[in-house]
Amino acid sequence: MSWSKKFENLCDWYTHLLKNSPGNTIHIHVLGNTITANPDNVEYMLKTRFENFPKGKPFSLILGDFLGRGIFNVDGDSWRLQKKMASLELGKHSIKSFAFEIINCEIKDRLIPLLSSFAASQKEQHRVLDLQDVFRRFSFDTICRFSFGLDPKCLELSLPMSKFAKAFDLASKLSAERAMTAFPLVWKLKRALNLGSEKQLKKAIKIIHILAKEVIRQRRKMGFLTHNDLLSRFMCTVNDETYLRDVVISFLLAACSGYWQNIQTDWYTHLLKNSPGNTIHIHVLGNTITANPDNVEYMLKTRFENFPKGKPFSLILGDFLGRGIFNVDGDSWRLQKKMASLELGKHSIKSFAFEIINCEIKDRLIPLLSSFAASQKEQHRVLDLQDVFRRFSFDTICRFSFGLDPKCLELSLPMSKFAKAFDLASKLSAERAMTAFPLVWKLKRALNLGSEKQLKKAIKIIHILAKEVIRQRRKMGFLTHNDLLSRFMCTVNDETYLRDVVISFLLAGRDTVASGLTSLFWLLAKHPNVESEIRREADRVLGKNQELTSFGEMKELHYLQAAVYESMRLYPPIQFDSKFCVDDDILPDGSLLRRGTRVTYHPYAMGRIEEIWGPDCLEFKPERWLKDDGDFSPENPFKYPVFQAGFRVCLGKEIALLELKSVALSLLRRFQIQLATRPHPTLRFSPGLTATLSGGLPVLIREREVAPA
Numbered sequence: 001m002s003w004s005k006k007f008e009n010l011c012d013w014y015t016h017l018l019k020n021s022p023g024n025t026i027h028i029h030v031l032g033n034t035i036t037a038n039p040d041n042v043e044y045m046l047k048t049r050f051e052n053f054p055k056g057k058p059f060s061l062i063l064g065d066f067l068g069r070g071i072f073n074v075d076g077d078s079w080r081l082q083k084k085m086a087s088l089e090l091g092k093h094s095i096k097s098f099a100f101e102i103i104n105c106e107i108k109d110r111l112i113p114l115l116s117s118f119a120a121s122q123k124e125q126h127r128v129l130d131l132q133d134v135f136r137r138f139s140f141d142t143i144c145r146f147s148f149g150l151d152p153k154c155l156e157l158s159l160p161m162s163k164f165a166k167a168f169d170l171a172s173k174l175s176a177e178r179a180m181t182a183f184p185l186v187w188k189l190k191r192a193l194n195l196g197s198e199k200q201l202k203k204a205i206k207i208i209h210i211l212a213k214e215v216i217r218q219r220r221k222m223g224f225l226t227h228n229d230l231l232s233r234f235m236c237t238v239n240d241e242t243y244l245r246d247v248v249i250s251f252l253l254a255a256c257s258g259y260w261q262n263i264q265t266d267w268y269t270h271l272l273k274n275s276p277g278n279t280i281h282i283h284v285l286g287n288t289i290t291a292n293p294d295n296v297e298y299m300l301k302t303r304f305e306n307f308p309k310g311k312p313f314s315l316i317l318g319d320f321l322g323r324g325i326f327n328v329d330g331d332s333w334r335l336q337k338k339m340a341s342l343e344l345g346k347h348s349i350k351s352f353a354f355e356i357i358n359c360e361i362k363d364r365l366i367p368l369l370s371s372f373a374a375s376q377k378e379q380h381r382v383l384d385l386q387d388v389f390r391r392f393s394f395d396t397i398c399r400f401s402f403g404l405d406p407k408c409l410e411l412s413l414p415m416s417k418f419a420k421a422f423d424l425a426s427k428l429s430a431e432r433a434m435t436a437f438p439l440v441w442k443l444k445r446a447l448n449l450g451s452e453k454q455l456k457k458a459i460k461i462i463h464i465l466a467k468e469v470i471r472q473r474r475k476m477g478f479l480t481h482n483d484l485l486s487r488f489m490c491t492v493n494d495e496t497y498l499r500d501v502v503i504s505f506l507l508a509g510r511d512t513v514a515s516g517l518t519s520l521f522w523l524l525a526k527h528p529n530v531e532s533e534i535r536r537e538a539d540r541v542l543g544k545n546q547e548l549t550s551f552g553e554m555k556e557l558h559y560l561q562a563a564v565y566e567s568m569r570l571y572p573p574i575q576f577d578s579k580f581c582v583d584d585d586i587l588p589d590g591s592l593l594r595r596g597t598r599v600t601y602h603p604y605a606m607g608r609i610e611e612i613w614g615p616d617c618l619e620f621k622p623e624r625w626l627k628d629d630g631d632f633s634p635e636n637p638f639k640y641p642v643f644q645a646g647f648r649v650c651l652g653k654e655i656a657l658l659e660l661k662s663v664a665l666s667l668l669r670r671f672q673i674q675l676a677t678r679p680h681p682t683l684r685f686s687p688g689l690t691a692t693l694s695g696g697l698p699v700l701i702r703e704r705e706v707a708p709a
């Protein structure tokens with residue numbers, strides 16, 4: 001379980017490292033980059049020894065094609081000259097008044113009318129506004145008017161995207177990507193050969209330059225002396241057109257840039273992709289991270305005994321999970337694994353799971369979505385599909401494990417006391433893992449303070465409820481029940497042990513399934529062709545409007561299975577997972593491990609590595625899982641450790657796949673599900689044990705014309 005997932009973005013990640021490093025300074029070896037948050041160092045770099053710390057050649061080379069010799073991209077005399085001129089101009093009262101005028105004009109004439117029109121239209125339609133997009137348009141219009149005297153009108157009521165803004169966005173993005181390549185030779189070669197992203201970048205820059213030059217020409221024609229914008233002011237002292245163009249583009253970039261941030265998962269992916277052997281060592285954390293399938297096989301199978309979960313993990317989750325399978329190593333794990341595998345391998349438990357899942361879909365999920373679709377006609381309700389899936393998977397796993405129904409997915413969307421306590425306990429246990437100094441939570445626990453007091457309370461509620469269920473089950477007779485608890489009760493007597501086993505199953509099977517479903521539906525909304533193919537296959541295999549009737553029938557839906565696997569390849573519910581190295585060891589790629597090192601394998605990064613999945617690894621392509629005859633073909637599990645692999649492979653894999661496929665099939669055949677906001681290019685996650693979307697998955701839902709009988 002990725003209990004070490006702590007940070008939403010690169011800035012949080014660096015902050016964490018910097019906070020915990022002596023002198024608040026770190027060195028990222030793999031990047032040859034020293035990073036500091038120490039004010040004395042900052043003063044030394046930016047003032048005392050300013051001349052020794054220019055932006056430097058690597059930076060100006062990367063942005064050179066785009067920014068030319070603009071202020072943003074030069075050092076030395078060229079920078080000094082532009083700085084002097086710009087300061088002079090920007091210091092004037094008249095330019096501040098001019099900026100004030102533009103900003104107010106943009107707010108009054110565009111921003112407010114746009115928001116008013118949205119507010120009015122919401123009464124009839126269910127439109128959701130992406131405020132970030134609006135603000136990007138606002139700042140682009142404003143800075144263009146200020147710098148060039150040119151109005152791209154991106155914030156007009158129809159929210160058009162000017163050719164200039166589009167080209168500018170693309171050029172910023174692709175230039176930023178140059179900086180991400182660990183091997184600059186790659187983009188230089190691509191540029192020399194005019195290939196791929198470099199070809200696109202060249203085209204985007206050409207558009208910007210043509211437009212910028214045209215503006216300069218017009219300004220010259222119309223007379224720049226009477227204009228207030230920055231370009232006109234510079235034109236009074238500079239004649240060189242290319243130079244003028246570069247100055248203005250630098251100002252635009254300074255005001256609009258936003259591509260240098262990155263979420264932590266993508267950042268690790270970037271480091272792993274560009275490191276020899278796809279393995280890195282983060283010294284300050286004593287953590288070796290790998291995305292190399294050979295290393296993964298070595299850890300999870302070949303030298304399994306040398307890579308247990310380890311004490312730090314079991315200590316953090318110990319209060320919550322006790323001695324449950326998820327939280328133990330050695331003999332205790334082996335015993336539970338044996339018992340659980342035996343039970344989960346039986347046909348009868350698969351049929352039982354099938355029954356629960358279908359019942360939850362037919363009696364709760366579909367009625368809930370139908371009711372939303374109906375009410376959307378009058379009100380403008382947006383449904384958070386992630387929340388729905390979390391409720392669905394909690395109901396399902398509780399019924400499966402305990403035979404207890406928390407009814408979280410009832411029409412009124414109630415939150416059971418149990419679900420609430422479970423949520424809180426998961427969250428607070430995850431937060432323990434985030435503290436750089438474990439002593440802090442241990443002290444808080446000892447003194448029963450703050451979050452530790454809350455955690456204790458939540459765990460108490462869970463334990464009381466779990467014990468009550470066990471008592472009831474014993475009273476009613478467990479021999480006639482199918483749930484996992486009843487099955488375990490046939491061989492185990494110890495109540496606390498039984499409780500821990502079941503809680504581990506709840507944790508393992510709840511958020512993981514919800515996470516898998518959420519990213520699947522996000523991807524499907526973005527790839528209507530895949531969604532149509534899933535429905536076509538279902539019509540062909542099951543018959544039009546016919547429902548799934550048995551567990552076995554699911555096996556024939558090869559394309560559906562491929563889509564589910566493919567979505568988790570790109571968005572694994574458990575993004576990375578750590579073990580601890582018992583004795584000194586050497587990974588197959590030659591990485592040396594000292595005893596006690598944390599070793600993390602990273603399925604999220606692995607899904608994005610060309611050497612593993614080919615040049616189209618970033619694309620959502622279910623076809624990559626299908627053989628020529630259309631049959632699903634599984635991959636080497638160490639290349640795809642989404643369910644882990646080797647000895648501790650997920651025990652609920654089949655049940656999880658059944659849940660994902662059953663929900664996808666039922667919902668896609670009956671409803672049209674549309675994202676309520678414009679999708680970001682990639683998903684953004686919030687910190688926690690499992691990948692959870694920050695902001696949820698807001699969708700709009702409509703019934704399809706022909707619903708299944």
Ligand code: HEM
Pocket residue numbers: 001002325326337504505508509510512513516572573574577641642643644647648649650651652653655656657
């Ligand atoms: C898409 C859904 C799921 C994914 C991606 C997934 C993934 C994983 C992963 C990566 C592990 C290893 C975690 C670790 O050792 O730190 C694991 C373990 C486990 N999973 Fe799942 N899981 C899913 C659903 C389920 C479900 C529905 C159940 C129960 C019915 C379940 C039961 C378990 C159990 C009991 C373990 C512990 C196995 C052991 O330690 O030997 N999982 N799962």
